[in-house]
Amino acid sequence: xxxxxxxxxxxxxxxxxxxxxxxxxxxxxxxxxxxxxxxxxxxxxxxxxxxxxxxxxxxxxxxxxxxxxxxxxxxxxxxxxxxxxxxxxxxxxxxxxxxxxxxxxxxxxxxxxxxxxxxxxxxxxxxxxxxxxxxxxxxxxxxxxxxxxxxxxxxxxxxxxxxxxxxxxxxxxxxxxxxxxxxxxxxxxxxxxxxxxxxxxxxxxxxxxxxxxxxxxxxxxxxxxxxxxxxxxxxxxxxxxxxxxxxx
Amino acid sequence: xxxxxxxxxxxxxxxxxxxxxxxxxxxxxxxxxxxxxxxxxxxxxxxxxxxxxxxxxxxxxxxxxxxxxxxxxxxxxxxxxxxxxxxxxxxxxxxxxxxxxxxxxxxxxxxxxxxxxxxxxxxxxxxxxxxxxxxxxxxxxxxxxxxxxxxxxxxxxxxxxxxxxxxxxxxxxxxxxxxxxxxxxxxxxxxxxxxxxxxxxxxxxxxxxxxxxxxxxxxxxxxxxxxxxxxxxxxxxxxxxxxxxxxx
DNA sequence: TAGGGGAGCTTGTACAAACAAGCCAGCACT
DNA sequence: AGTGCTGGCTTGTTTGTACAAGCTCCCCTA
Numbered sequence: 001x002x003x004x005x006x007x008x009x010x011x012x013x014x015x016x017x018x019x020x021x022x023x024x025x026x027x028x029x030x031x032x033x034x035x036x037x038x039x040x041x042x043x044x045x046x047x048x049x050x051x052x053x054x055x056x057x058x059x060x061x062x063x064x065x066x067x068x069x070x071x072x073x074x075x076x077x078x079x080x081x082x083x084x085x086x087x088x089x090x091x092x093x094x095x096x097x098x099x100x101x102x103x104x105x106x107x108x109x110x111x112x113x114x115x116x117x118x119x120x121x122x123x124x125x126x127x128x129x130x131x132x133x134x135x136x137x138x139x140x141x142x143x144x145x146x147x148x149x150x151x152x153x154x155x156x157x158x159x160x161x162x163x164x165x166x167x168x169x170x171x172x173x174x175x176x177x178x179x180x181x182x183x184x185x186x187x188x189x190x191x192x193x194x195x196x197x198x199x200x201x202x203x204x205x206x207x208x209x210x211x212x213x214x215x216x217x218x219x220x221x222x223x224x225x226x227x228x229x230x231x232x233x234x235x236x237x238x239x240x241x242x243x244x245x246x247x248x
Numbered sequence: 249x250x251x252x253x254x255x256x257x258x259x260x261x262x263x264x265x266x267x268x269x270x271x272x273x274x275x276x277x278x279x280x281x282x283x284x285x286x287x288x289x290x291x292x293x294x295x296x297x298x299x300x301x302x303x304x305x306x307x308x309x310x311x312x313x314x315x316x317x318x319x320x321x322x323x324x325x326x327x328x329x330x331x332x333x334x335x336x337x338x339x340x341x342x343x344x345x346x347x348x349x350x351x352x353x354x355x356x357x358x359x360x361x362x363x364x365x366x367x368x369x370x371x372x373x374x375x376x377x378x379x380x381x382x383x384x385x386x387x388x389x390x391x392x393x394x395x396x397x398x399x400x401x402x403x404x405x406x407x408x409x410x411x412x413x414x415x416x417x418x419x420x421x422x423x424x425x426x427x428x429x430x431x432x433x434x435x436x437x438x439x440x441x442x443x444x445x446x447x448x449x450x451x452x453x454x455x456x457x458x459x460x461x462x463x464x465x466x467x468x469x470x471x472x473x474x475x476x477x478x479x480x481x482x483x484x485x486x487x488x489x490x491x492x493x494x495x496x
Numbered sequence: 497t498a499g500g501g502g503a504g505c506t507t508g509t510a511c512a513a514a515c516a517a518g519c520c521a522g523c524a525c526t
Numbered sequence: 527a528g529t530g531c532t533g534g535c536t537t538g539t540t541t542g543t544a545c546a547a548g549c550t551c552c553c554c555t556a
Contacts, residue, residue, distance in 0.1 A: 003539060024457050029506060040541045045507085053301075058419055058457060061507050062548030066457045068419055079478060170479060171306055171316055177473035178426035178446035196444030196469075198426035209272050209306055209314045221444075225425035228476070230327060231418060251509060277536060288511040293537085309537050310518030 008037050008047035016056055016067055027057060027065040055229025069229070080172055080204065082125050082133060082217075083156030091127050097152040098122040098188070102144060109138050112203055113211045119144035124188050132223035134188050137215040143167065170207040176200050176226060179218065189220045196221045256285050256295035264304055264315055275305060275313040303477025317477070328420055328452065330373050330381060330465075331404030343373040345400040346436070350392060357386050360451055361459045367392035372436050380471035382436050385463040391415065417460060422450040424474060427466065437468045444469045 002010075012033075015021055028036070033044045048065065051057040058066045079085070086093035099122045109118055118138040125133040139147050146165045147157070154160050161167040179199045186193040198219040204212050250258075260281075263269055276284070281292045296313065299305040306314045327333070334341035353366045366386040373381040387395050394413045395405070402408050409415040427447045434441040445466040452460050 005539075031506080042542085043540060046539085055419070055421065058455065059507075060418075060455060060548085061546095062505085063455070063550085064506065066455075068453070068457050069421065170308075171303070172478050173303065173317065174476045174478070175473050176424060176446075176476070178444040178467075178469045180444045180469065194442055196426040196428045198424075198446075205316065207306065207308055207311070207314075209316050219426075221426045221428065225423050226474075228422045228424070230420050230422070253509075279536080290512085291510060294509085307537075308518085309516095310535085311520080312536065 004039060005043050005046035006050070008033070008039065008044060009050040012047060012051060013054075013056065016051070017070060021067045023067050023069060025067050027067060029064065052231070055231070058231060079174075080169055080202075081156055081158040082135075084158065086127060087156075092129065093125065093127050093155070095123055095125040095153060095155060097154075098124055100148070102141075105138070105141075109214055112214050113138065113140040115141040117141035117144070118214075119147055121147065127223060130220075130223070131189050132220045134185050134218045135215060136217075137213050139213050140211055143212055167212065168206060169204045169212060171205045171209070172202050174200055174202040181218075185218055189218075191220055198224065198226075200226075252287060253291050253294035254298070256281070256287065256292060257298040260295060260299060261302075261304065264299070265318060269315045271315050271317060273315050275315060277312065300479070303479065306479065327422075328417055328450075329404055329406040330383075332406065334375060335404075339375050340377065341373065341375050341403075343371055343401060343403060345402075346370040346372055348396070350389075353386070353389075357462055360462050361386065361388040363389040365389035365392070367395055369395065375471060378468075378471070379437050380468045382433050382466045383463060384465075385461050387461050388459055391460060415460065416454060417452045418455040419453045419457070420450050422448055424448050429466075433466055437466075439468055446472065446474075448474075 012021075012027070021027060027033075027048070030041050030044050030048070033039075033048075034041045037044065048057065048059070052059045052065075056067070056069055058068045083093065083095070100119065102117060102119050105113065105116055105118045110116060118141060121135075121137045121139065123135040123137070124131050125135060127133075143161070146161055146167065149164065150157060150160050158169055161169075177199050179197050181189065181191055181193055181195045181197050183193050185197065186195060189195075189197075198221060200217045200219070201215065202217070203214050206212060260269075260275070269275060275281075275296070278289050278292050278296070281287075281296075282289045285292065296305065296307070300307050300313075304315070304317055306316045331341065331343070347370045348367065350365060350367050353361065353364055357366055358364060366389060369383075369385045369387065371383040371385070372379050373383060375381075391409070394409055394415065397412065398405060398408050406417055409417075425447050427445050429437065429439055429441055429443045429445050431441050433445065434443065437443075437445075446469060448465045448467070449463065450465070451462050454460060
């Protein structure tokens with residue numbers, strides 16, 4: 001059972017995406033929406049707050065809310081899992097484990113994952129038949145057995161782990177930058193050495209905040225891009241200085 | 249005057265950042281917090297919701313809330329404005345206009361900005377004395393006069409426009425990918441041609457949803473990275489397929 | 497005609513109350 | 527020892543009310 005405010009939000013979102021409320025137009029007031037849906041104003045506020053968080057609608061005190069855009073943010077799962085993202089968008093995709101082995105954790109991994117042994121997995125994933133992503137993942141030791149049981153061409157590791165051992169990836173932190181393709185990456189992706197790659201490093205944790213994996217994903221340039229919407233009120237994406245050695 | 253829930257959120261955030269609530273520990277319950285601050289439960293919920301949105305705290309129905317991390321997300325202004333971000337983090341920075349001219353809008357610009365003439369500005373920005381960013385911005389025609397009045401070494405265009413003509417950058421949409429440095433970019437940034445660059449294209453609008461600028465910013469690899477936190481509930485960053493020509 | 501002052505509207509904040517949904521520890525039972 | 531269940535605890539949802547803050551537009555005035 002979805003909650004009332006989620007259903008109202010979905011209905012409004014459909015109206016926006018369907019052109020009932022064009023970009024730049026004003027949304028109905030909270031009172032109007034409350035009357036239309038026979039809901040309390042607070043419930044309508046929750047619904048609209050979702051759309052604001054998605055970047056679909058702009059809001060500020062005193063002024064009517066305005067439709068900002070048509071595109072829709074997708075779910076955590078789609079950002080987290082290549083397979084779920086690709087499937088939700090109707091792409092043909094695949095994946096293949098290139099190598100996999102247990103080894104002691106490096107100091108950095110030990111700090112991030114809180115364990116002494118990791119399972120290192122190297123995967124290549126493809127989109128529409130083209131290899132687009134090299135994924136180097138270190139799984140925390142306590143998950144190694146479950147990961148090793150997965151088939152080498154497992155489409156979605158996220159879903160497989162959830163189904164097999166009930167492991168849920170709940171929170172993630174992502175760092176995004178650009179790097180140059182090394183010889184190995186270049187061969188796996190079928191690009192020239194030195195080509196630009198879009199790198200997404202991420203650490204994922206369970207509901208309890210327990211780290212599960214630390215991954216370094218490198219996308220072939222032009223294959224994938226990240227999109228973020230924000231507003232003056234709040235936004236989640238942050239710029240950070242890299243490890244440039246200044247003054248050197 | 250900041251609101252009650254924002255002050256409560258700030259206090260809780262300080263406690264988390266100060267180690268009163270270590271990573272992995274449980275936050276006090278809503279009832280406890282409500283009692284401590286003599287506030288209604290709803291107000292406390294608003295405060296905690298802020299921390300959840302920042303990715304600092306994890307939350308799910310039935311279970312106590314858990315502290316997830318120590319780092320804090322910054323504001324829209326810091327993502328949007330290089331100057332505000334750099335200043336807030338204590339970096340020495342600078343900027344210089346390389347070229348600037350009015351010209352007719354390309355079809356793409358016309359569609360995005362909704363105008364027929366744009367002001368094209370090429371800027372280079374530096375961090376700690378090193379050039380790190382090439383910024384190619386197309387300002388909508390109606391802002392051209394105000395932008396042209398700015399000094400060539402204007403530190404923060406955002407702040408200057410706000411101060412001079414009350415123009416507020418309220419909403420943004422950003423696309424992030426990696427590209428290869430062309431000859432021009434390479435010379436401006438002092439890197440070799442073909443080096444990887446982190447590209448952030450963005451469109452910015454006013455409160456009313458009126459487009460102000462369309463910008464293509466290219467960061468030298470290693471100088472800057474983007475960070476995003478998300479949870480299974482909601483997240484704002486989205487992966488998109490680029491313009492890879494499939495099956496070619 | 498240009499500008500200032502409100503009036504009314506709209507969103508934001510805060511409180512209170514009740515119930516629903518989900519988690520977890522401890523208990524009883526096998 | 528392990529398993530299943532239950533009751534209490536905690537967060538999520540919904541409604542209702544009241545007031546504050548900020549925006550818009552109209553009208554009045556200079």
